[in-house]
Amino acid sequence: MTRLAGRIILLWGWKRALLAFVAGAIAVLGQAPYDFFAACFVSFPILVWLLDGAVADAPAGFVRRLWPAFATGWWFGFGYFLAGLWWIGGALLVEADSYAWALPFAAIGIPLILSFFYGFAAVAARLLWSDGIGRILALAFAFGLTEWLRTFLFTGFPWNPLGFAAMPVPLLMQSVSVVGVAGMNVLAVFVFSVPALLADRRNLKLGLSLAVALAAAHVGYGYWRITRPVAPTDKTINVRIVQPNIDLTEKWDGRVRDRVFATLLDLSREAPKAGARKPDLILWPETSVPFLFNERPDALVAIGDALDDGQLLMAGAVREEGGATAGEDVRYYNSVVSISDKGEIVDAIDKVHLVPFGEYIPFADLMARIGLTQLVAGPMNFAAAASRHPLSLTGGVKASAFICYEIIFPRLTAVDAASTQIIVNVTNDAWFGDTPGPYQHFRQSQIRAVENGLPVLRAANTGISGIVDPFGRVVDALAMNVRGIIDLSVPVAAPTATAAPFWRVNDFLIMFVFAVAAGGLKLRQRLRAN
Known part of the structure; x- marks a missing residue:
C-alpha cells in the first residue's frame, strides 16, 4: 500500500x-x-x-x-x-x-x-x-x-x-x-x-x-x-397513483390531447384490484393535464364525472394567470391542483424552485439576443411561486406537494409534522428515458421520507411511481415505462407539535x-x- x-x-x-x-x-x-x-x-x-x-x-x-x-x-x-x-x-x-x-x-x-x-x-x-x-x-x-x-x-x-x-x-x-x-x-x-x-x-x-x-x-x-415498534394508527388514506406512460412527443401535441386526457381518466376510473379499497385520493404526475383548464372547462366537468362522491384528484397541470386586461402579462405556473368530485378546483400550489433553461431562462432578454430559448419543459416559460402551503386531503390530512426536482432540496422539503402528514412528489422523468436519472431521482424521495419521518407519494409519467414509507422503504412501485396504477391504504400518523427536523x-x-x-x-x- x-x-x-x-x-x-x-x-x-x-x-x-x-x-x-x-x-x-x-x-x-x-x-x-x-x-x-x-x-x-x-x-x-x-x-x-x-x-x-x-x-x-x-x-x-x-x-x-x-x-x-x-x-x-x-x-x-x-x-x-x-x-x-x-x-x-x-x-x-x-x-x-x-x-x-x-x-x-x-x-x-x-x-x-x-x-x-x-x-x-x-x-x-x-x-x-x-x-x-x-x-x-x-x-x-x-x-x-x-x-x-x-x-x-x-x-x-x-x-x-x-x-x-x-x-x-x-x-x-x-x-x-x-x-x-x-x-x-x-x-x-x-x-x-x-x-x-x-x-x-x-x-x-x-x-x-x-x-x-x-x-x-x-x-x-x-x-x-x-x-422498533411503531405506534399504531387507525387513520389511513386510500391512495391511487396513476402512471400514464405518455410519450413526450405527444404531450403537447394538440391532435392527441384528448386521447392523452382520456387515458388518464380511464386509469382513474378503473375498479380497485382485489383487496384494495376505493381511493380517497387520486394522484396524477407533473403537467399531466395536456391543456389549460381555462381553455377547456369541459375537462373539469369530465374529471368531476369520473370521480365518485368524496374522491379528490391531485393533478400536475399548467396554471395560467393574468392577461385579463390590455397590456397585462400572462403568467404560467407549473402547479398541482386539487379537484373535487364536483369538478371544481378547490386548491392549488405552484412550483417555487424552477429549472434553469428548462422552465425559465435566466437573463431572458440577453439570452434571446443569442438565440437561446427554453429547452425542454414545454411550450411556455414558467413563473416561480413566492410560497407554498399544505393541501387538504380527506379526513383533515394535510399534504405538502413538491414538483419534479424540488424534492432534491433538503431544506426546501423540510416540513413541520404539525402541519403535514404526507409528502407528495409529482414529476415527469420521461425526458431522461431509462437511464440512471429516474432511479437517482427516486432515491431522493426515499431520503426525504426518512428526513421528515413521513410517507411520500410519488407519481411520475413514465416511472418510477411509488409509495415510500417514513423509513424509506418502498411499499409499492411501478417499473419504468409501464402504464398502470397503484392502489394502497397509507397509514397517517396523528399530527404532533414536533418542530421541523432537528438535523x-x-x-x-x-x-x-x-x-x-x-x-x-x-x-x-x-x-x-x-
Whole structure:
C-alpha cells in the first residue's frame, strides 16, 4: 500500500489528471442505481494521495500553491459528474431536430461547471492539510461544506451528494434523520477516506477506530429505528397513483390531447384490484393535464364525472394567470391542483424552485439576443411561486406537494409534522428515458421520507411511481415505462407539535467539529515544525 500511495503521490501532468478523473468516475458506482458503496473506498484514498502530492514548485505565490490541489479536485469532480449526469443530455433528444445542437453543452457543460465545486473542496481541504488523520478530517469537512454550497449557489443542484453512497438501502438511510444529508456527506467522506492511512500508518489505529465506530453506529441506529415498534394508527388514506406512460412527443401535441386526457381518466376510473379499497385520493404526475383548464372547462366537468362522491384528484397541470386586461402579462405556473368530485378546483400550489433553461431562462432578454430559448419543459416559460402551503386531503390530512426536482432540496422539503402528514412528489422523468436519472431521482424521495419521518407519494409519467414509507422503504412501485396504477391504504400518523427536523442544526454542528479538529491538527503541526 505504501508503494502504491507513493507512485500516486508522484504522478504529474496528464497521468495525474487522468487518475483523478477515473477516481471520480468510480465514485459514481456508489450512487443509484448501482449502489456499490465499496467503490468509494477506492476513489477517496486515491484522492487523498493525489492531494498529498498536489504541491507547487517553490517558491510560489498563494494562488499558484493552491492550483495543483484545485486541478486535482476539478478533474475528480469532472469524472464524478460526467459519469453521474451524462443522461441529462437525453432531454435534448426528445425534440432532436431543434435541440440536438445543445447536447454537448448539457452532457458535458454541466459537469464542467459542477466540477468547480470539487476543485474548491480540494483547495479548502489543502488549506487545512496536515499529516495523518488531520488530512482526512480536512477532506471530509471540505467536501461537506462544498456539498452544502451546492444546495443553493447558482440556484442549487444537489444531485448525487456524496453522502448518498452511504445510504443504498433503508437500513442505512436512518442516520439522515439525525445528521441530515450535509452531515452524512462529511461522515461518509471521512469513512471512505480512512483507508488512505494504511499507506503511512500515522494515526491508523485512531482513524480505523473512528471509522468502525461511525459505521457501527450508522448500522446500529438504522437497525434500531427500522425495527422498533411503531405506534399504531387507525387513520389511513386510500391512495391511487396513476402512471400514464405518455410519450413526450405527444404531450403537447394538440391532435392527441384528448386521447392523452382520456387515458388518464380511464386509469382513474378503473375498479380497485382485489383487496384494495376505493381511493380517497387520486394522484396524477407533473403537467399531466395536456391543456389549460381555462381553455377547456369541459375537462373539469369530465374529471368531476369520473370521480365518485368524496374522491379528490391531485393533478400536475399548467396554471395560467393574468392577461385579463390590455397590456397585462400572462403568467404560467407549473402547479398541482386539487379537484373535487364536483369538478371544481378547490386548491392549488405552484412550483417555487424552477429549472434553469428548462422552465425559465435566466437573463431572458440577453439570452434571446443569442438565440437561446427554453429547452425542454414545454411550450411556455414558467413563473416561480413566492410560497407554498399544505393541501387538504380527506379526513383533515394535510399534504405538502413538491414538483419534479424540488424534492432534491433538503431544506426546501423540510416540513413541520404539525402541519403535514404526507409528502407528495409529482414529476415527469420521461425526458431522461431509462437511464440512471429516474432511479437517482427516486432515491431522493426515499431520503426525504426518512428526513421528515413521513410517507411520500410519488407519481411520475413514465416511472418510477411509488409509495415510500417514513423509513424509506418502498411499499409499492411501478417499473419504468409501464402504464398502470397503484392502489394502497397509507397509514397517517396523528399530527404532533414536533418542530421541523432537528438535523438542520446537527449537520452544521458536524461540519464545525470536523473543521475545528482539522484546523487544530494543522496548527499543531505548524507549531511542531517551528
